[in-house]
Amino acid sequence: MLKNSYKMLFLFTLFLGTMISINSSSWFSVWMGLEINLLSFIPLTMKLNNLFSSEASLKYFLTQALASSTLLFSIILFSFFIEWKSINNFQSKINIILASSLMMKTGMAPFHFWFPVVMEGLNWINNIILMTWQKIAPIILLSFCLNNIFFYFSIILSVIFGSLGGLNQTSLRKLMAFSSINHLGWMTAAILSNQNIWKLYFIFYCFLSISVIFLFNSLKIFNLNQIFSSFNFKYLMKTIIFIPLLSLGGLPPFLGFFPKWLVINLMMNMNLIFILIIMINFTLITLYFYLRISYSAFLLNHNEMNWNYHYFFNTKKKIIFSFFLFISIFGLMFINIFFLLI
Template sequence: MLKNSYKMLFLYTLFLGTLISVSSNSWFSIWMGLEINLLSFIPLTMKHNNLYSSEASLKYFLTQALASSLLLFSIIFFYMVFYKTHTSTYMNIMNMLFSSILMMKMGMAPFHFWFPIVMEGLNWMNSVILMTWQKLAPLILLTYTMNFYLFLFSILLSTFFGAMGGLNQTSLRKLMAFSSINHLGWMTAGIMNNQNIWKIYFILYCILSLSVILIFNSFKMFNLNQIFSILNLKNLTKTIIFIPLLSLGGLPPFTGFFTKWIIIEHLMSMNLMILLLIMIYFTLVTLFFYLRITYSAFLLNYNEMSWNYSYYSSTKNFYTLMILNFFSLFGLLFINLLFYFL
């Protein structure tokens, strides 16, 4: 019997629930896939003798259960009234209701308050699932219920709260959570104009987030003051480690900047200049989070041997992380440019 073999089962049903939702042609099937996804993620987050993970699992379950119940109620109400009236006002109200529920499920502003709290109680591997895969189904379903003014309002709030929420945070998990909220605003802006833009953005965001979280998980870093644990490394190694952070923040000329560049061009073509300026301004604030971590690693000098340094002395871990970082940056840069010019 494999160790923790139950996790493989729940990972399988986790992926299956998302695929059921995105490939369904009825709202009841979509709701069923979201429920399978929810009930599969809860056992993965729970750990024995860990109150923080149990608390995070409970908060995640309560929030998702509320959103699922509202979604089921909206579906029933929709089918009850749909055959009696077909007015555009009614359809707009239903689109706004469905969109709000989906935003709640993926932690997008103004329904984001549960997301940083849940992230704080998870380990890094569960956090990357919550930041990436758990957002796939709601984002795809959000393209079915487009409402321009609701999207505009949510984009402004997501970029604002994603930037301002992380200013006074010292927890790396909360910083990544608020950064994810900010990135959701950019993805929604891509949905407003072109269905392919947000897909490219989402793929690059997932791989760069995975690279960053593998770094934090390797060094067992959860707070900003633990940045001292990697100060004994060489400058070249630290550069390779922190490049994905800067790329995720959208610093030119890294890959993360090109995805934002594409969305900027499309927003300019839609004459949404004020929205674009606000998004760029608050994205610079999120970039400050990553620069603060990078500056601490490069400019501070700390002579004491770190607690986790012996753990990372393996060259195998070193080169695995280096290869992943180079692939996530330069390989994806070529793919991104290829998509852009096609």
């Protein structure tokens, strides 16, 4: 019997809840799948004798419960007005309530208040699940309740809060949380432009986030000062850390620039120039604090701390992260060659 076999059960029901939501034909089944997903994630986040994870689990549960109750309320409103055949008069208002509940589940602005706090209390593995898999069902469901004006408002706020919120952060988990909020704004813009583009954007976002968090988890890094003190003279290791970070920020010619490039092209074709200018300018701020971290780690001198010597890569981790690094650097070049051959 596996020691942590219960985790396999909850992981299975976690995936099952998402599959139920995105393959449902009724909103009530969608709500049921989201509840299964929520109640499966809570036990995975809780750790014995760790008050931070328990606090983060409680905050996550309360926020998601509020979002689920709002979602159920909007579903009841839908069924009530359909029964009285007056849905056309209130459909846009109910869509806003429905979209708000789904945005709260993903952590989009202006419902982002819980996301950095919850990520700060979880370990890196749970953060990967929260940043990637937990966003799949709500984002797909958002594409079924489009409201352009409300979505434009949320896109602008997500990009602004995601950029400005990470400026003075020293915690890498909060930094990744605000970066995720910024990317959610771009993904929402991709939903309004083209359904296939947001899927491609989400795949690239998941790949780059996993590559960055894999390194942080391997080296047990949680704060910026650990980067400075641990790798004072290991410039190769600093390069390995910051190339995926800069790719996640969307710096050309790295791979993370490609999905942003597609979204920019689509929004220009839709004449959404004003929103696009705001998105680009504030995304440059996220790139600024990534570059600031990189310059500080490379150019400033810091004392080497003995208590960090035991963090190292084994052979398996070196192979995995070498693959992530290679794709991050040369992925955009391969994509361009592929399109030229087509």
